[in-house]
Amino acid sequence: MNINNLISAINKTSSDNQDLLIRKAISQNIIYGLSHGELYGYLLINLDRVCDYNINSTFALKWEKDNLLLTYNPKQFVNNIKSNNDLTANLEHLSMHIIWLHPIRYNNPNKVESIAADISVNQYVKFLPKNAFTIEKLSYFYNIKLPKFKDSNEYVNLLKQFISNSKARKNISNSDMQLMDDHKHFKKMNVSDGAKYSKIRNLIKHTVSKMGNKNRGKLPNAVNEQLDKINNKQINWRKYIQKGVSKIPFGESMSIKRFNRRQSYRMELPGKISSNLKSIIIFIDNSGSISNNYLNLAISQISDIFRLYPIDIIIYPFDAKIHEQNAYRVKSSQKIRYDRVSNGGTSYQSIFDFIHIKHLENNFCIIFTDGLGxxxxxxxxxxxxxxVLEDSSNNLSINKRIGNVIRITNIN
Known part of the structure; x- marks a missing residue:
């Protein structure tokens, strides 16, 4: 049975039998996309599919701990999916949300953020339903000048200016345009953003490795650039940390477990062993100029560091001062938490004062910041x-060279 016939059967069958047929239709469509080199097929084949009558749309991406689920509501499916093209449009829409990291970036989004997220991804979706939010409709009906192929963040800022007008809010609410999926399930559920980012990054890395250059050549440039941005975001932490560790003047201590090199025949003489690095101390900028997206990315990078070096790592939030009361030790790469503790100014002097006063000079120090101090x-x-600066940041504000500077691409 082809997919269109299967969808027709779903609309005619009793509600008790719909779930099995819907699951079959979704699977067949994804496999069809996979066999024809479509990005959504390679991406969504790896997501668990779960029936959920609580979502307010046909489909939704939903976090269950650090696992991303593709959920569907049979009642909404019957109302909205009338053909294979409708099904393809919805699945492509979900895959674009994943590629642009919306399930991480928009934690419990408001109306403006949801519309911005939809119009940004709908530019890459074929067979859009007539009631979907698009740039063209918003521009035509409400006289908003919206540029094409921009990030959702830019659309958020432009839409905020327009929807601040109560009449405009009412007009959009009363229009026939609807969100294609239920975004409220982007909300994090007892899992760190770093773990969520790692999940999506691994999902995209797997997708890119399976697609091949021929299939990727059919994708829009912006989509390929976004895939590369995420796929290549690994920093060679081993290189930087080994370099930092090598600068630390390790002391030596006596040990009976080591032979004395000068007099190895004298078993009663202890040998010497080098003392170990005390810890890596990490300072994360919490000032007002730092975006939540960059903080999420910093957490994911710290997870990578801990997986490479499961030693003592201490994280300190800072802005105009060090928030020592909010510091914590990393015990698991999956349990690194993100809590913005302040939105003040930025003081790098506070870091060096803290290191000096606390006698932390025998540690390797990493500072995540936008460079604006x-x-x-x-x-x-x-x-x-x-x-560690954002890729979009200007140079580090400090005139004197202190240590090394690297950049990472933001997850916008």
Whole structure:
């Protein structure tokens, strides 16, 4: 039975038998997409599919711990899916949300964010339903100038200006345009954003590895760029951390478990062993200029560090001061939490004062920040620092060279 006939049968069968047929239709459509080199087929074949009558749309992406689910509502399916093209449009729409990381970036989104997310991905979806939100409809009916192929974040800012008008809010609410999926399930459920990001990154890496260059050549440039941005986001932490560790002047201690090199025949003499690195101390900028997206990315990078070096890692939030009361030790790469503790200004001097006062000079220091701080600091001679800036950031504001600077691409 082809997919269109299967959808026709779903609409005619009793509600008790619909779930099995819907699951079969979804599977057949995804396999068809996979066999024809379609991105959504490669991506969604890896998601568990779950029936859920609580979602307010045909489909929704939903977090269950650190697992991303493709959920569907049979009642909505019968109302909205009349052909294979309708089904394809919905599945492509979901895959584009994943590629642009919307299930991480929009944690419990409001109306403006939801519309912005939909119009950004709908530009890459074939067979859109007539009631879907699009740039063209918003521009025509409400006289909003919206550029094409921009990130949802830019659309959020433009729509906020327009929808701040109560009449405009009413007009959009009363229009026949609807969101294609239920975004409220983007909300995180007892799992860190770092773990969620790792899940999607691994999903996309697997998708890219299976698609091949021929199939990727059929994708729009913006989609390919986004795939590459996520797929290539790994930082060689081993290189940077080994370099940082090598700068630390390790002391030596006596041990009876090691032979004395100078007099190895004398068993009663202890040998010497090098002392270990105390810990890696990480400072995460919580100032007002830092986006939540960058903080999410910082957490995911720290997960990578801990997987490589499961040693003592301590995280300190900072803005104009170090929030020592909110510091914590990393015990698992899956349990690194993100809690914005402040939105003040940025003081890099507070970091070096803290290191000096607490006698933390025998540690390797990593600072996640946007680089927007003061120009002059007293580092007390401490240079074992790695600054991790957003790719979109300007240069680090400090005039004096202290340590090394690398950049990572933001997840916008």
């Amino acid at each position: 003061e120009k002059n600091v007293n580092n007390y001679g401490f240079n074992n620092v790695l600054w």
